[in-house]
Amino acid sequence: MPEREPGRRARKLGGTTETVRLRPNGDEGVFYWRTGIETGFLEEVERMTDLLYVMDSYVKEFDAAVVEQVEGGVVLDRTAFYPGGGGQPYDTGTLSDGATTWPVTAVKKVDGRLIHFITGDLPAVGAMVRGALDWERRYALMRTHTAMHILCGVVFRDYGAQVTGGNMDPLQGRMDFEFETMRHELVDAIEAAVNVEVAAAHPVRVRILPREEAFQIPDLIRTKINLLPPGISEVRTVELVGLDLQADGGTHVANTSEVGRIRITDYKSKGKINKRIYLELD
Numbered sequence: 001m002p003e004r005e006p007g008r009r010a011r012k013l014g015g016t017t018e019t020v021r022l023r024p025n026g027d028e029g030v031f032y033w034r035t036g037i038e039t040g041f042l043e044e045v046e047r048m049t050d051l052l053y054v055m056d057s058y059v060k061e062f063d064a065a066v067v068e069q070v071e072g073g074v075v076l077d078r079t080a081f082y083p084g085g086g087g088q089p090y091d092t093g094t095l096s097d098g099a100t101t102w103p104v105t106a107v108k109k110v111d112g113r114l115i116h117f118i119t120g121d122l123p124a125v126g127a128m129v130r131g132a133l134d135w136e137r138r139y140a141l142m143r144t145h146t147a148m149h150i151l152c153g154v155v156f157r158d159y160g161a162q163v164t165g166g167n168m169d170p171l172q173g174r175m176d177f178e179f180e181t182m183r184h185e186l187v188d189a190i191e192a193a194v195n196v197e198v199a200a201a202h203p204v205r206v207r208i209l210p211r212e213e214a215f216q217i218p219d220l221i222r223t224k225i226n227l228l229p230p231g232i233s234e235v236r237t238v239e240l241v242g243l244d245l246q247a248d249g250g251t252h253v254a255n256t257s258e259v260g261r262i263r264i265t266d267y268k269s270k271g272k273i274n275k276r277i278y279l280e281l282d
Contacts, residue, residue, distance in 0.1 A: 050078035057251035073117040140170035153244030179275040219245040
């Protein structure tokens, strides 16, 4: 693998263009992000990791340099591994230097660093490795995450109910909404409506917005963007064009048609104004 100098200092990335990519930039450095666990808001982090998934969820493999060893894992100068957040689990896969392959068993943010947890002797600082995602698992999570945004968009559009929580695994998830009551007929209607939106093939658009611009968008205000801490100047948004717009830090498919059929498998009450919907993908 060719040697590559890791980035050293953060440079600011502004604007709202959809073609923006986060890339290594030699000694000028790269732009580093940390995504909020539940909010999807973005914070600048003075660490040496260029997060490729922020603007491109389809990076399956990548080359990177080891910049730090920690107990049980390494920090890389760039990665496509999603560390989990907003209900989406972390990615798994492998790191390899050509002679040794390390299973990546977890990826987590710890004290502002994104750590790839691996088994065995750690690669040395400065070593070049190739990262490879468990793509079948990652793509299933991308489909699931987008399916949950479809559900959010339909429920708010048709019933005015906001989401209060959620969680997911590959090809299945659950979401809580501010419903007072829920009946079988209502659930059937929601299932039919979300599959109409899957078939409508909405493009999925990811953008980075300045804080001031994001605060002017009503759809972001309703998703509690007002909880954004004062020090955060930019927000990552995921838009299902024509259906849903949210501040979000996770990975998604490029078009709702990739989600496939959504089945609502169960529902239950979790409180007076809190009803849970369970979904699965074919």
